[in-house]
Amino acid sequence: MDKETFLKRIQGFVEGVPLIVLGSGATVPYGLPTMSQLAEQLETEINFNSDDRDNYEVWNEFKNKLQKTGDLETALQETRVTEAILKRVIKCTWNFVNEADKKAFDKIISNPQEFHLINLLKHFGTSQRELRVITTNYDRLAEYASSYTNGFAYTGFTNNYVGNHIAEAADQKYKQLDHYGYLIKIWKIHGSLDWFKNGEGVVRSFPHSQYIADNHSPCIITPGAEKYRESLQDPFRSILTQIDKDFSNASSFLCIGYGFNDEHVHPKLLSKAKNDNIPVVLATKEISKAAKREILNSDIQKYALIEDNGKNGTRVFLSDHEEEIVYDNEDFWSVSGLMSILK
Template sequence: MSKTPLDLAHTLAQECVSSTPVIILGSGYSAAFGIPGMPKLKAHLLTVTPPTDATPEEHASWNGFHARLSAVDLETALNEVRLSDRLTSVIVDSTWEFLAPYDYAVFEQLLKDRQLLPLTALYKHLFNSTAAEINVVTPNYDRLAEYAADAAGINHYTGFTYGYLRSRCPQGSVRMPVNGNRPRTVNVWKVHGSFDLFWDADNIVMSVPVGKVRPAGMTPIIVTPGIEKYRKTHDEPFLSVKTEADKALRTANGYFCVGYGFNDPHLQTTLVERCREQSVPLVLLSKTISATARTFLSSGKVRKYLALEECGSGSRMFCPDYPVGVELPASCIWQLREFLKLIIL
């Protein structure tokens, strides 16, 4: 008897997850927990004004940016309108101040419900094996990947030491042994920065576990969309993090993508190469699969994939056997929590 689409989804899901895949988190995952995406950030930035001591040239530049931002998306506006370093800092600070409280709100919810984040269950399942590490690669600034590890009682590592005043680990990871053994660890490689990363007054990189308010005199280390993204990611700490992310992607036996739109060349070049040349399995869960992801998956270059998106009250599944998609009524396995029911019996 031939397999049903749901049976096929189960088989493809198990093949990918059993490989201890690299987890790639996009903004769609965070959006499910109330963290705004680019449209809401754009609306917020349209309300931001330049510094009170801005020069006439800076006012003109800012007004030009606002005019363009009113007509196009944030990344396009930042690509087309070159802002001074000071005005770029206004964008960065305003982005942090708008988004960081939403991240902290998730943390407050997690204090009441340790099962809030489905990543927690996924981590536990992946470590129900001989795996010593799990790698997460994400362009997101939020700390949902780290929160999920903490909720599972699993160490996480982001390239910094432990404690309240965390410094970089340029010589490699620092792991706190448990009963003399190296603990299982979730490595979280945040290629565009994080809400808890800052430059201090001496331009030293620090990781500070903060809440809703940015520490005085500290500059957020987050990369906003646009040309600045490509310039900044060649500097530290981004360069070291990207190196680790690339290493994880190059050696991965599978890719598990959640809410990821395949719109970041920084991340997917290696992923695309390995899926095309080495048949590395890929799973993609998304509320709506992006046009870029559709093009990639339908190109015939990915030999093993399972992509799921919302469709009415159920899901639509794409895979090599169903390249144009097949509907799975009343099955919301495009959502991570529901998807995990396929693989955690």
């Protein structure tokens, strides 16, 4: 397929306003850690004394499973972690990701021209009054990008120094905004660096907080079995309800750096794509095995998977093309590469 035909195909797939799904691959280029880097940090930072027998043995069991599987989520799912271990994992994860987030923020405000997610949101935000972003990440990069647009960003919490959770406010209050061009709903299904739970179980947002306040714990869902229990509680329960509505209304999906390995997102996405025959575009550094399994072997009739071919070019899998397509010396898989297609 010649390049011009390919470009028009992708433009047609995401014509209008797609539902945008951001995975870790969307923020890694800006210095946020990968899952493997997080796993290394947890192994290095968390230790238990042998006198603390229960936690010591369970943590060693986790580390052994991690070394065998090489997968953080699998190791945590297969280990019955104690409450003490879970608290340490959450705290260590928050500190590690928050430090990377702060460095990314400093770079972004110093040189926003290099933060291409801004241009992506601007591109789609100009055509409608509502833009929907679902992210599996804890970081604030979607919020940073939104701040450089003419859109009003809403994550399910009021925009105060101490934000309260009102998931429905996006539809009830922020739908009509006289001084903004559009509404950007950012649904963070695994929590945010800004969200904290107090001793009474109340979750509030402390925007851009750089430390964990006394008597609070980060409200983030870490990989492992606990993620399913936590997702049944607010704010996650309400956010998932809002996501269901957005999936129902989606006309296409644009996935950036997403690995198709989250049970709260990809089953609904795939079902919508199959049943309503709407396009799925995935752009990422390396297409995950899960993504290839879920999409290439599915009944989805319109898809485009775009990845780095490892040789300074781009590899593409298209729904109506039997063979993979390679474009030498072309970057179409990064956010800046996507913008070269869309503009």
